[in-house]
Amino acid sequence: MTTSQRLAVIHTGGTISSRPDPNGAGVTPQQAPSVPGLAGVQVMDFQPFTLPSPHVTPPHMLALARLVTEVAPQHDGVVITHGTDTLEETAFALHLLLPAHLPVVVTGSMRHMEEASWDGPGNLLDAAQVALHPATRGRGTLVVFGGDIFDARTVTKIHTTAVDAFGGYPGPIGRIDRVAHAAHVEYFATPDARTPLAPPHLDARxxxxxxxxxxxxxxxxxxxxxxxxxxxxxxxxxxxxxxxxxxxxxxxxxxxxxxxxxxxxxxxxxxxxxxxxxxxxxxxxxxxxxxxxxxxxxxxxxxxxxxxxxxxxxxxxxxxx
Ligand SMILES: NC(=O)C[C@H](N)C(=O)O
The missing domain is CATH 3.40.50.40 (Rossmann fold)
Structure with missing residues (x-):
C-alpha cells in the first residue's frame, strides 16, 4: 500500500486568486485557486489573508513564516500562492526566517482566472510537485514560475506582463518539466546553508x-x-x-x-x-x-x-x- 503525500497550500491573494471585479472596478483578488490534477496527494488549504501583493507588509511575512512553521511538520511540502509584485520580498523574508530543511515554494500567476492564458494552474501544479520532490529538501524557500526554480535570494520580477516574469542574476537553480504526466525536476545548484533569524516582530522602519x-x-x-x-x-x-x-x-x-x-x-x-x-x-x-x-x-x-x-x-x- 502506498501512503499519500500531504501538501499544505497557503493562499495569500495576488493575480492567481483574481478575476475582474463584478462592479467593474478592475481585477481584484477574490477566490483561492485549487491545485489541479495531483493524484495521491492530500491537499490542505490555508488562507491567512487575501491581498493584492502591494498590500503585503513585513508583519504579514512574519505571520506567514509562523504559519509555515506550524503546518510544515504535518505536511511533506508547503506551497504559498502570492501576488507577483512583492513575491520576491516575501520569498526572501521566508528564506531569512525559516530553516532550510522545510520545503517551501512560492508561486503566483501573471494572468487572472478569467483569461484564456491563465498561468495559475500550471504554476501551482509545478510548485506543488517541486515542493513534494525529494530533491527539494534542504534547499530552503524557493520560487517556481514558468517551470524555472529560483533561489529566494536572487530571484526578481523582470517583466510587468509576460508570463515568464521572473529571472535574476545568475538565474534559475533548477527546472521542472513533464515527461508524459510525470514531473521531471532537475537542480543545478543548492543555496548556501545559513541559520534562520528569529525576530520577535518585523516592525523596524x-x-x-x-x-x-x-x-x-x-x-x-x-x-x-x-x-x-x-x-x-x-x-x-x-x-x-x-x-x-x-x-x-x-x-x-x-x-x-x-x-x-x-x-x-x-x-x-x-x-x-x-x-x-x-x-x-x-x-x-x-x-x-x-x-x-x-x-x-x-x-x-x-x-x-x-x-x-x-x-x-x-x-x-x-x-x-
Ligand atoms: N501578477 C500579480 O500577481 C500582480 C498583482 N498586482 C499582485 O502582485 O498582487
Whole structure:
C-alpha cells in the first residue's frame, strides 16, 4: 500500500486568486485557486489573508513564516500562492526566517482566472510537485514560475506582463518539466546553508532612496530622521554624487548601499568623492548582490532582531543570510 503525500497550500491573494471585479472596478483578488490534477496527494488549504501583493507588509511575512512553521511538520511540502509584485520580498523574508530543511515554494500567476492564458494552474501544479520532490529538501524557500526554480535570494520580477516574469542574476537553480504526466525536476545548484533569524516582530522602519544623476541628497536627512535604517539604490558598483558623502558620514542610523543596476555586486572600487570606496570608509554597508528591496528586508529583520550596527555590518559582509 502506498501512503499519500500531504501538501499544505497557503493562499495569500495576488493575480492567481483574481478575476475582474463584478462592479467593474478592475481585477481584484477574490477566490483561492485549487491545485489541479495531483493524484495521491492530500491537499490542505490555508488562507491567512487575501491581498493584492502591494498590500503585503513585513508583519504579514512574519505571520506567514509562523504559519509555515506550524503546518510544515504535518505536511511533506508547503506551497504559498502570492501576488507577483512583492513575491520576491516575501520569498526572501521566508528564506531569512525559516530553516532550510522545510520545503517551501512560492508561486503566483501573471494572468487572472478569467483569461484564456491563465498561468495559475500550471504554476501551482509545478510548485506543488517541486515542493513534494525529494530533491527539494534542504534547499530552503524557493520560487517556481514558468517551470524555472529560483533561489529566494536572487530571484526578481523582470517583466510587468509576460508570463515568464521572473529571472535574476545568475538565474534559475533548477527546472521542472513533464515527461508524459510525470514531473521531471532537475537542480543545478543548492543555496548556501545559513541559520534562520528569529525576530520577535518585523516592525523596524527602513526606507529606500533611489539614486540618480544630479541627486544632491534630497530626502536623505528626512529619511534618516524618521527611520531606523536607510537603503540606497546607488549607481553602478555603489557610487553616489559627491554631496551624499558628508551626509552618509553624519548619518546616525545604518546606511546600506545596494545598486539600481540589475545585476552584480556592490564593491568599494572608486575613490572620488561619493565613489563606493569613500562611502564605505564613511560607514556605508555594501549590500553585495542583494537588490535594494531585499537589502531593506535584511536590514529590517536584523534591526527588529536587536542587532547593533557592528553585527549588522558583519552579516552583510559575510553574506550570512
Ligand atoms: N501578477 C500579480 O500577481 C500582480 C498583482 N498586482 C499582485 O502582485 O498582487
Amino acid at each position: 527602513v526606507e529606500i532612496l533611489y539614486a540618480y544623476a544630479g541627486w544632491q541628497g534630497e530626502g536623505f536627512k528626512e529619511a534618516t530622521r524618521r527611520s531606523d535604517g536607510v537603503v540606497i539604490a546607488a549607481l553602478g558598483t555603489g557610487n553616489l554624487p559627491a554631496p551624499l558623502l558628508p551626509l552618509i558620514q553624519a548619518a546616525t542610523v545604518p546606511v546600506v548601499l545596494a545598486t539600481r543596476t540589475h545585476a552584480g555586486p556592490v564593491l568599494p572600487v572608486y575613490g572620488y568623492p561619493g565613489g563606493g570606496a569613500t562611502l564605505v570608509s564613511a560607514g556605508a554597508i555594501p549590500a553585495s548582490f542583494l537588490n535594494a528591496h531585499k537589502a531593506r528586508l535584511l536590514l529590517l529583520t536584523l534591526l527588529s532582531s536587536g542587532l547593533d550596527v557592528g553585527e549588522i555590518r558583519r552579516v552583510f559582509k559575510q553574506d550570512a543570510y
